Amino acid sequence: MKTHQLNVLVTIADTGSIRAAARTLDLSPAALTRTIRDLEADLHVPLVNRSATGITFTEYGRALVVHARLVVAQIAQAEAEIDAMRRAPAGKLTVGVTPWVALAFLSETTRCFLDQMPDVQLEFYEGLAGVVQPKLRDGTIDFVIGRLAPVTVQSEFRHVPLFVTHSTVVARRGHPAAHARSLAELTDATWLLPWDAGSRDSHAHILFRRYGLAEPKRIHYVHSLAIALAQLADSDMLSIFPWPLVESDMVRERVCALPIGDDLEETSIGIISRRGQPMSSVAECFVQCLRNVISDGVRSSDPDRRRLFHAIEVVT
Structure with a gap:
C-alpha cells in the first residue's frame, strides 16, 4: 500500500x-x-x-x-x-471539547494559544464522549478535552488528568424545590439529564443508586447544553451541572444551584488522545495554555474569577 x-x-x-x-x-x-x-x-x-x-x-x-x-x-x-520546526507553527489543530468545559475555559485558552501560534487554524467539535471518540479514533480529531469512560481508560485511548470537580443540582430561579437540601426530596421531580453513549448506566441510575434511592420516574435526556439551558429556564425540570459551569456568567443568569447537602458525583477531566501516538508540539502548546488558564484561575485574587474555579482540584 x-x-x-x-x-x-x-x-x-x-x-x-x-x-x-x-x-x-x-x-x-x-x-x-x-x-x-x-x-x-x-x-x-x-x-x-x-x-x-x-x-x-x-x-x-x-x-x-x-x-x-x-x-x-x-x-x-x-x-x-516539521514545518513548525522550520518556521513559525502553522497548519490546523482539531480539538473535541465537552460542552461545559468549552463554556467555562475554552475562550481564554484559545486567546492564550493564538497569542503564541497565530498562524495555526483551530477547529472545535463539541460533544459528549460517545460523539467525539469515534472522530478521535479515525484521526479527524487530534485530541479531546473531556471525561473518558472508565472501560476505555486502559485500552485504545490515553487519558492524562487535568483536574477534578464536583457537580450540583440546578433549577430555574424561583423553582418550587429551590430550597431542597437532599436528593431524597427530589425523586418526584422531572429531570433533564445528559446522556453519554460511552457510559453503560444512565447518569440518574448511578447517582440515585449511590444513596439507596429509587430512580426518578420522569427523566428526559439532552445532548446539547444550549437546549438544556433553554428547557431549565422555562420549566420546573431539574438537572445536574458541574460547579464550574454553574458559576459561569451565562449559566448563572438563567439557573441556580440548589443547596443540596449530598456529595454529588466527582468528575475527572483530562486530555484524551490515541494511545501510542505522540501529540504534536502545537497540541502540547494548546494543552499547556489550558493548564495555565486553570492554574491561574485557581490562584486568582479576583473573587469573581476565583468563584469559577472554587470547585476545581488541579491534578499535578
Missing part, C-alpha cells in the same frame, strides 16, 4: 464518489479508478462495489478506510511538525 492510494481511498469516502474525489484531488476519474484497482490487486480483495448509480465500499473497503484515515492524519501531523 502506498500513501497516495490511501489518500485517494479516504477522499472517495469523504466525498461519496470517484468523480467528486477527482475534483477534490485535481485528478481524472480514470486515474482514481486505476489507483483503487491497483490497491485491490495488491490486497487481493475487492474494496468497492461498482454499479450504474456509483460505488459503495465492501466490508474490506470500510475496514481499510478506518486505518487509512489514521495513516493520512498521522502523515499530515508529521508534516506540520
Whole structure:
C-alpha cells in the first residue's frame, strides 16, 4: 500500500464518489479508478462495489478506510511538525471539547494559544464522549478535552488528568424545590439529564443508586447544553451541572444551584488522545495554555474569577 492510494481511498469516502474525489484531488476519474484497482490487486480483495448509480465500499473497503484515515492524519501531523520546526507553527489543530468545559475555559485558552501560534487554524467539535471518540479514533480529531469512560481508560485511548470537580443540582430561579437540601426530596421531580453513549448506566441510575434511592420516574435526556439551558429556564425540570459551569456568567443568569447537602458525583477531566501516538508540539502548546488558564484561575485574587474555579482540584 502506498500513501497516495490511501489518500485517494479516504477522499472517495469523504466525498461519496470517484468523480467528486477527482475534483477534490485535481485528478481524472480514470486515474482514481486505476489507483483503487491497483490497491485491490495488491490486497487481493475487492474494496468497492461498482454499479450504474456509483460505488459503495465492501466490508474490506470500510475496514481499510478506518486505518487509512489514521495513516493520512498521522502523515499530515508529521508534516506540520516539521514545518513548525522550520518556521513559525502553522497548519490546523482539531480539538473535541465537552460542552461545559468549552463554556467555562475554552475562550481564554484559545486567546492564550493564538497569542503564541497565530498562524495555526483551530477547529472545535463539541460533544459528549460517545460523539467525539469515534472522530478521535479515525484521526479527524487530534485530541479531546473531556471525561473518558472508565472501560476505555486502559485500552485504545490515553487519558492524562487535568483536574477534578464536583457537580450540583440546578433549577430555574424561583423553582418550587429551590430550597431542597437532599436528593431524597427530589425523586418526584422531572429531570433533564445528559446522556453519554460511552457510559453503560444512565447518569440518574448511578447517582440515585449511590444513596439507596429509587430512580426518578420522569427523566428526559439532552445532548446539547444550549437546549438544556433553554428547557431549565422555562420549566420546573431539574438537572445536574458541574460547579464550574454553574458559576459561569451565562449559566448563572438563567439557573441556580440548589443547596443540596449530598456529595454529588466527582468528575475527572483530562486530555484524551490515541494511545501510542505522540501529540504534536502545537497540541502540547494548546494543552499547556489550558493548564495555565486553570492554574491561574485557581490562584486568582479576583473573587469573581476565583468563584469559577472554587470547585476545581488541579491534578499535578
